[in-house]
Amino acid sequence: MARLEPTTYVPPGSFAAPPVFTRALAASPSLAASNGARRSAPGPASRESCRASPEGRPIGVLALQGGFEAHATALRALGHEVVPAVPSLFTFNLPNDKVRELMGVVAPHVRLRIAGTRLESVGPLLITHWGFSGPAVLRLSAFGARLLHDMGYAYTVQVDWLGDVDEPAARERLMTRLIEHPKRQVVNAGVFELPSRLWSYVLLRAGIPLEKPLGELGKKHMDRLLDVLTNDRYSASGKTTFKDEFVTAGGIALHQVDPATMESRVAPGLYFAGEVLDIDGITGGFNFQAAWSTGWLAGRGAAIST
Numbered sequence: 235m236a237r238l239e240p241t242t243y244v245p246p247g248s249f250a251a252p253p254v255f256t257r258a259l260a261a262s263p264s265l266a267a268s269n270g271a272r273r274s275a276p277g278p279a280s281r282e283s284c285r286a287s288p289e290g291r292p293i294g295v296l297a298l299q300g301g302f303e304a305h306a307t308a309l310r311a312l313g314h315e316v317v318p319a320v321p322s323l324f325t326f327n328l329p330n331d332k333v334r335e336l337m338g339v340v341a342p343h344v345r346l347r348i349a350g351t352r353l354e355s356v357g358p359l360l361i362t363h364w365g366f367s368g369p370a371v372l373r374l375s376a377f378g379a380r381l382l383h384d385m386g387y388a389y390t391v392q393v394d395w396l397g398d399v400d401e402p403a404a405r406e407r408l409m410t411r412l413i414e415h416p417k418r419q420v421v422n423a424g425v426f427e428l429p430s431r432l433w434s435y436v437l438l439r440a441g442i443p444l445e446k447p448l449g450e451l452g453k454k455h456m457d458r459l460l461d462v463l464t465n466d467r468y469s470a471s472g473k474t475t476f477k478d479e480f481v482t483a484g485g486i487a488l489h490q491v492d493p494a495t496m497e498s499r500v501a502p503g504l505y506f507a508g509e510v511l512d513i514d515g516i517t518g519g520f521n522f523q524a525a526w527s528t529g530w531l532a533g534r535g536a537a538i539s540t
C-alpha cells in the first residue's frame with residue numbers, strides 16, 4: 235500500500251479558490267506541478283487543504299478535473315488503477331452533410347442508433363450547423379463514450395425520425411391519410427409530428443416531389459419514404475468540441491475507493507471527489523450531483539479521521 239508523504243500544496247502561480255467540498259489538493263509534487271501551470275484566475279492557495287492528522291497521518295481531499303494524463307501518472311505512482319480518460323457528452327460532427335442546412339430544426343422524438351453496435355437512445359434531436367446535437371445525441375455519446383473513441387469517432391448514425399412509431403404503424407398512418415385525402419399534396423399530408431422543414435427534407439431525400447398528390451404515391455415511393463423516416467443514415471466523422479466536452483469518462487477505479495468515506499483503499503489518508511473518479515453521467519445534473527455528493531462524503535470522511 236502506498237502512503238502519502240505529508241505535503242502542503244502551493245501551486246506555482248495562483249489559482250482560483252476551489253468550490254466548497256471540492257477543494258483540490260495535490261497528492262504529490264508532480265501533481266502540483268502539472269496543474270499549477272494551468273491555473274489562470276487569481277486567488278490564494280490553501281495551505282489547509284493537505285495536512286496531517288493528530289497521529290501524523292497525512293490527510294487530503296483530491297478533486298481534480300478528469301482527463302489530465304499528468305494526474306493519472308501521479309495517481310498510478312501511488313498504486314491506483316486509473317481507467318483511461320475519454321471525453322463524454324459531445325455532439326456529432328457530420329462534415330459536408332446537407333442535413334446541416336436545417337440548422338435550428340428540432341425533431342421532437344427520434345430514436346438514434348450507432349450502426350454495428352447496440353448503442354441506442356431516444357429523445358429530442360437538434361440539427362446544428364455542424365451536425366447533430368440535443369439530448370438524444372448527448373445521451374448516446376455518454377453511453378458510447380469509450381466505444382466511439384475506440385472507433386476513432388468514425389461511425390454511421392441511424393436516425394428513426396419517428397421515435398416510437400414503428401414502420402408498420404407509420405405505413406398504416408400514411409395509407410389511411412392517402413385513402414382519406416388522395417388529392418392532397420404530400421408536403422401537406424400532416425401525418426407525423428415533424429417540423430414542416432424536416433418533413434419536406436425527408437420527402438426530397440426519398441425522391442418524392444413535394445407537390446405530388448398523396449393518391450399518386452406508388453409502392454416504390456412509399457417504401458423509400460418509410461425507409462428514410464425510420465432508418466435514415468449519416469456518416470459521423472471526428473468529434474465536435476463545443477467549449478470542450480462536458481465530462482470525462484474514466485478516472486480512479488471505484489473498487490479502490492471506500493464509498494462511505496471516499497477514502498482511497500490503497501493510499502489511506504487520501505480522499506477523492508468528483509471528476510477524478512471513474513464516474514460520468516448523462517445530462518440532467520447528474521455530474522454535478524456526483525461531484526457534490528462525493529465531495530460531501532470525502533470532506534466528512536477526512537474530517538472524521540482527524
Ligand SMILES: Cc1cc2nc3c(=O)[nH]c(=O)nc-3n(C[C@H](O)[C@H](O)[C@H](O)COP(=O)(O)OP(=O)(O)OC[C@H]3O[C@@H](n4cnc5c(N)ncnc54)[C@H](O)[C@@H]3O)c2cc1C
Binds near residue numbers: 478480
Ligand atoms: C461546458 C460544461 C457544461 C457542463 N454542464 C453540466 C450540466 O449541465 N450538468 C452537470 O451535471 N454537469 C455538467 N458539467 C460537468 C460538471 O461541470 C463537472 O462534472 C463537475 O464540475 C465536476 O466537479 P469537480 O469538482 O469534480 O471538478 P471541477 O469542477 O473541474 O473542479 C476541479 C477544481 O480543481 C482545480 N484544480 C485542478 N487541479 C488542481 C491542482 N493541482 N491544484 C489545485 N487546484 C486544482 C480546478 O481549477 C477546479 O477548480 C459540465 C461541464 C462543462 C465543461
